[in-house]
Amino acid sequence: MRIAAALVALAAVAVLPNVLSPYHVTLVLPALAYSIALLGFNLLFGYTGLLSFGHALFVAIGGYGAAVLSSKLGLRSFEAILALSAGASVAVAIPIGLLAVRYVKIFFGILTLAFGMLFHSFLFKFYDLTGGDTGIRVLRPSLLGRAYEDLDKTTWLVGPFYYYCVALLAILAFVMWRLVHSPFGLHLVATRENRRKAEYLGVRVRFFRLIAFSISAFYGAIGGAILAVNTGQADPELAYWTHSGELVFMTVLGGFGNFFGPVVGAFSFIFLKDQLVGLTQYWRFWLGAILILLVVLFPRGLSGLTERMWARLHRSTPS
């Protein structure tokens, strides 16, 4: 049932470029990127119960990875860029994770926030290496060995690159689905629900947290690389703590209790923000107000809301 729904959603996303204007399709691209990053983030937050408030760090590593590799080192293959950026992200995540997974709750959040801001101030201050506040340009990569040089930027983005990202999301979502429904995923949930009990049962809690942290870093970097290619620029804002806050916002908006919640959250956040920015210059205010409503009234997010309505619908129509 769920898989059918996912396939229908995937098909819908795949035909979007035929229905929507190119502008709206370029909005779907960041939503795809955030979907991937948040699927990873939710492995940590929803399934393992660890709230990272510095997750933008890994998104930024992906973004800067794409920037440095494409415009400084001349690497054009997007597959290689993704692999190297995600690899770098995991390489950074392991030492950070070794420290951070000793903590839970607010301390985990603050420690990850500190690491994220550490990277931000490095990006911001070391101008010669990182381009400072303007960041580094990201050149158009080749996809599966094809450069598509005859296409202009927008056509390329809403054409080949779009389908590439949809495919990437489908593959990574499938992998994540298998992960969270495997014994590994159940271990994570067990450490979240009752850490002591899991330990008595022989679960190596910190080890499992570390693995979850590294996987989420992997997904974060892939999302970041897509984001940076889409905007053509990697800048320090990617690593700023408010960006991490937005990641949490999106996840809660979609609902962290549901596997597809983060995807729903990414899409609704991007379109909500786009609408608000078009309506008023005070869009942050309304975004904040919506977040408050969400936290107070609908903590399970949009997916939780639909689940509840679905359940009620079934109860009221006896079959």
Added chain:
Amino acid sequence: MTAFLDVVIGGVFHAAVLFLVAAGLQLVFGVQKIVNLACGSFYALGAYFGISAVSWCLARGMPPAYFLPVLIVAGILVGLIGPFIEALLLTVYQRDEAFQLLLTFALVLMFQDVLRFFWGADPQQLGDLVMTYGRVKVGALQVPTYNLLVIAASVVIAAGLGAFLQKTRFGRILRATAENREMSLALGVNVRWVYASVFTLGTMLGTVGGALVVPTAAASLDMPVELVVEAFAVVVIGGLGSMRGALAGALVVGLLRAAAISWYSELEMLAIYLVVIGVLVLRPGGLFGRPLE
């Protein structure tokens, strides 16, 4: 020597302001167990409101020398938004920390636009008022008297806060509630009232801090999000929930930052985060906090 003195005085001045904000953060965390990301927004609100209050008074013929008391009063007045915000937090007290953080993050977003709405996107400044108090010679240095007054004010507030928490009846009730909320409730403490007053006090510490800093630095829309991370660094280094920790942490961060700026400016914030990480690794509870787990 002069350079060293310059760093020390600059650092202590920064520490004095940071302490006020961090003390508010600690108070709220200690009693309500909420990490308030919006503390930086209160700080910025105090700064903007301070500028408006002083300009308003000057336009009505106030002698420039009275601007310091006006700033303090302005900070305290605007801190009165505390109870209203606390009423909002009421919904998340018993909930997961993720929601508490998100709620205060939502406040950060909203305040950003509230400030933009009332004061516009351009940075605001208070002109040359600092110089109305003249300068003091410290060694070979000329230090604005105002900076020393702010340091003194912060020391007085720190001492007053300490005495309030340790010596007064309300301070004891407050500490008891921080220690064990259920027991205080059972003993007839009006916890609702304690929470509301603690949060308001915390807000005022932030707004007064912002108001005091504004004659020396411009108020801008980046202020809230930038200050939060510094205030976080202070409380992590000092230990979450500890007042002495806030003092020690503020001095560490203030001095470190002043030193980095004058000797190797690339390291400005980097050095602070490195210390934060170092403290969390070596002494997870912070300098004055309780050990964890």
